[in-house]
Structure formats: C-alpha cells, structure tokens
Amino acid sequence: MDKLEELKELIIKNVEQLNEDVVIELAQKALDAGIEPLSLLEIINEGMNKVGLLYAKKDYYIADLIMAGIIFKEVLTLDKMTMHFHSEYNSKVGKVVLGTVQGDIHDIGKDIFKGMLETNGFKVIDLGVDVSKEVFTQKVIENKPDIVGLSGVLTYTIEPMKEIVDALVEAGIRDQVKVIIGANHINIDTCKYIGADGFANDASAGTKICLEWMNK
Template sequence: MEGSGKKEQLLIKLVEQLDEEKVLALAGEMLNGGMDPLYLLDLVNEGMNRVGKLYESKEYYIADLIMAGLIFRQVLELDQMTAHFHARHLNKKGKVVLGTVKGDIHDIGKDIFRGMLEANGFEVIDLGVDVPKEVFVKKVDEYKPDILGLSGVLTYTVETMKEVVAAFEEAGLRDRVKIIVGGHHLTREACRYIGADDFAGDASVGVKICQAWMGESANG
C-alpha cells in the first residue's frame, strides 16, 4: 500500500507480527475514525500476504498461518464490519461457489477470499476443503452461480483443477460459469493449462477480478 499513513503501515505490521489484541484494537479505532471497511480489509490482507511469505521462507510455521487466519476472521467479526456487510448484503453483486480442490485441506486462503467477497457484497456458497470434481459440478448445477472459485495451495492441485474444468466441459456446464483459480503457486501459464478464465495469488486481486466479471455481465 504505497503512500499509506503511519496507522495503515502499523496495522499491516501488527498483522505480520500476529499481535491479535493490537490488530483488533487498531482496526476498531480506524473504523471508528471513518476508514472504509473494504480499505481496512485490504490492509489486513497485505499483512496476511507478508505472513504467507514468512511461512514460505520457513520463518513462520503452519500454526502461525492458522493464527493469521484467526485474526482475519476476528477483524471480519468487528461490529463496524458486520454492520457494513449487512448493508451491502441487501444489494447482492453476484453468486460464487467456492471450494478447495480434492487432495488439499488448506482453507486459510479460501476463507480470506470468501470473507473479502462477502464484504464486497457477493453471496458465497463455500463447499469446504478436499472437494471432489463431481461435487463442484453438482453444486454449480444446483446453485447456478455466476462464478466458481477453485482454491489450492499444493503445487499438484494444478492437475486437479484441470480435471475439475474438464468435468464441467463434459457436463456441458462450462459456458455457464466463470472459473477463477486461486493459490500462490499459480501462473498465467498454469491458468491457461487448467482452462480457467483467470487466476489470483492474492485474495484482493481475486475479488477485483470477480467484480470486473459482474460488471461485464451487468452491462452485457
């Protein structure tokens, strides 16, 4: 976040340091001071990205990642946040079916993406983790979402994601839904290989892609 003030930088740093109490106190103070809840979530997400990098460089452990996810959820539960969500929920932007693909039980990235989608007015049906391709197909057919989100942290999930997209093609449902894949290891080439419409290694980028898609469908 370039050009951010001292409080903004401090919030990012406190999330990175996993200082739960201070994060919640400062987030509450900033929201009471009139900060846009969505901007605040972007700051917290920036801190989460730093935690992710520290985990990748083996300075942080899985317990630290889980702690960061917990802090994120608690920020989402602050009174000023929930009030904002309820106001936004009256005017739904779009519907997303979301899940972590089979063979992967990581839910932190998926949960952050879901939280940010909901904060931005999307309706999210979260299928959880280790979701088989048949379940994705069945639930998309049932809920008829605008977007399908496939999450995966492990590198081999690229193959699994490709199989999910192929299952949609076989079921004749591929053209009915936009597919976004999420995970730090994904690249433009991997996205093309999977057959998805787009990819994101960061929750806030993923939300912006979904917003752009809904803008297109609203206009088109």
Template sequence: MGDKMNNLTGLKEQIIKYVEDLDEDKVIELAKKALKEGMQPLDLLEIINEGMNSVGKLYEQKDYYIADLIMAGLIFKEVLKLDKMVAHFQHDRNQKAGKVLLGTVQGDIHDIGKDIFKGMLETNGFKVIDLGVDVSKDLFVEKAIENQPDIIGLSGALTPTIESMKDVVDALHEAGIRKQFKIILGANHMTSEICTYIGADGFANDASVGVKICHQWMQYRGVDKE
C-alpha cells in the same frame, strides 16, 4: 485534513506490522482506531490482507508454521466481527453482487486462503457456497448444476493441485456446462500460463485481487442473480 491522512498512513503501517507479528489484541485495537478516524471498512480489509500476504510469504520461507497461518486467519475473522465492519457490510448485503461456488480442490486440505477469499467475497456483497476442502470434480459439477453460480472458485495451496483444478474444468466441459460460469483459480503458485493450461478464466495470488476480478466479471455480465 493532512494530519488525519498522515495518521491513517501511520496506522496502516502499524496494522500491517501487527498482523505480521500475529498480535491479535494490537490489530483489533488499531483497527477500531482506524475505523473511528474515518478509514473505510474495505480499505481496512485491504490493509489486513497486505499483512496476511506477508504472513504467507514468511510461511513459504519456513519462518512461520501452519499454526501461524491459522492464527492470521483468526485475526482476519475477528476484524470482520467489529461493529463498524458488520454494520457496513450488513447495509450492503441487500445488493447481491453475484453467486460464487467455492472449494479447495481434491488432494488439498488447506482452507486458510479459501476462507479469507470467502470472507472478502461476502463482505463485498457476494453470496458464497463453500464446499470445503478436498472437493472432488464430481461434487463441483453436481453443486454447479444445483446452485447455478455465476463464478466457480478453485483454491489450492499445493503445486499438485494444478492437475486437480484441470480435472474440475475438464469435468465441467464433459457435463456440457463449462460456458455457464466464469472460473477463477486461487493459489500463490498460480501464473497466467498455468491458468491457460487449466482452462480457467482468471486467477489471483491474493484474495483482494480475486474479489476485484469477480466484481469486474459481474459488471461485464450486467446481471445480478439471486
């Protein structure tokens, strides 16, 4: 048992390293091996996410370019397509954890963080309505009324999106529907102070943390919507 655990720990470190190196073939090879040796699909996603966070930091430090971020996103999607991943998450699909309306706010066309969060939400049993990028406050309000989600996710990679996020929350207030949803913000620069200023219920700098928050909210509500 100990050897197996040590082996998985070694694999974990290697997978993170190869995600950082953007070596898709190696990541897929090691991901298959880890699953075969008993690693749980959700644990594997957490590990890939750790590597993705490192890629994000390298991008912020200007060591990586936008193309590298896109490559990391593609690797993430390829891992999700592995047979054992698909089988595991298809199995859980029948139990919907909740419904999330998601989009990158107006003035920002970055979709990598949003897409990773979407992928992790879906693999965790959430139904996601993805509005895409550069989404206006009016469209968020319109789609919130139309889809009646449990949670609204606002994504933004650029600092000016703070005001765009606040505009969305204010618009939901003006429409008289703000209290119907939990609102989560996703961005590397997000802090609790900014979250309070925007008027959201929570925030995450990391996709896997965001998913955990969404799960906690749904358990707290004690209702599953279709």
C-alpha cells in the same frame, strides 16, 4: 506521515507479527477514524501477504498461517464491518461456488477469499476442502453460480483443478460460469493449462477480478 497512514502501517506491522489483540484494537480505531471497511480489509490483506512471505521463507510455520487467518476473521466480526456487510448489499453482487480441490485440506486462503467476497456483496456457497470434481459439478448445476472458485495450496492441485474445469465442460455448463483459481504457485501458464478464466495469488486480487467480471 499523517495519522491514518501511520495507523495503516501499524496495522500491517502487527498483522505480520501476529499481534492479535493489537490488530483488533487498531482495526477498531481505524474504522472509528473513518477508514472504509473495504479499505481496512486491503490493509489487513497487505499484512497477510507479509505473513505468507515469511511462511514461504520458512520463518513462519503452518500454525502462524492459521493464526493470521483467525485475526482476519476476527476483524470481519467487528460491528462496523458486519453493519457494512448487511446494509450495503441487500441485493447480492453475484454468486460464487467455492472450495479447496480434492487432495488438499488447506482452508486458510479459501476462508480469507470467502470473507473478502462476502464483504464485497457476493453470496458464497462454500463447499469446504478436499472437494471432488463430481461434487463441484453437482453444486454448480444446483446453485447456478456466476463464478466458480477453485483453491489449492499444494502444487499438485493443478491436475484436480483441470479435472474440475474438464468436468464442467463435459456437463455442458462451462460456458455458463467464470472460473477463478487461487494459489501462490499459479501463474498465467498454469491458468491456461487448467482452462480457467482468471487466477489470483492473493484474496484481494481475486476479489477484484470477480467484481470486474460482475461489472461487465
């Protein structure tokens, strides 16, 4: 195993174990060793996914998920990450209106997705949590985004997501945007039911989908 591969495995392990200071130190070392900022985010995301699995198995609690989100945000503030973000993308790749849907106040997944989108050059209008279909529709009309991102951790968010897509149809603007939905409980069938264009179970996959849409 070469040194970069070893460093990658160490970062994933320490994200999984929520070793905040160690992750920041290793992330800085990785950047100094020449790992690209976007590659580093992919590595951090692998660790985040492991945290998510531990949460699903009830080995971790909501506080642990929050801690993982904090670690992710701290990595984004490292000098080489912010330099990459500001220098690479003077003209934005695209615009995304993003929010956690009504009835859900979880923001960890949304915030990580936002961070990955911004690092990949998107302008993100973050509407926050517990966002109604009326607010989503109004903000889409005001901001004219390329993509609308709907986040929801809880299983009952499927209905609010569908209501937002239906509201965009009623407002006559559904065909002007792509809609991506994000949650662990979403699959292809729920995506079709909601009427979205795509879905993702983690931030990295969601970002790739958004980039593919913009490239087309």
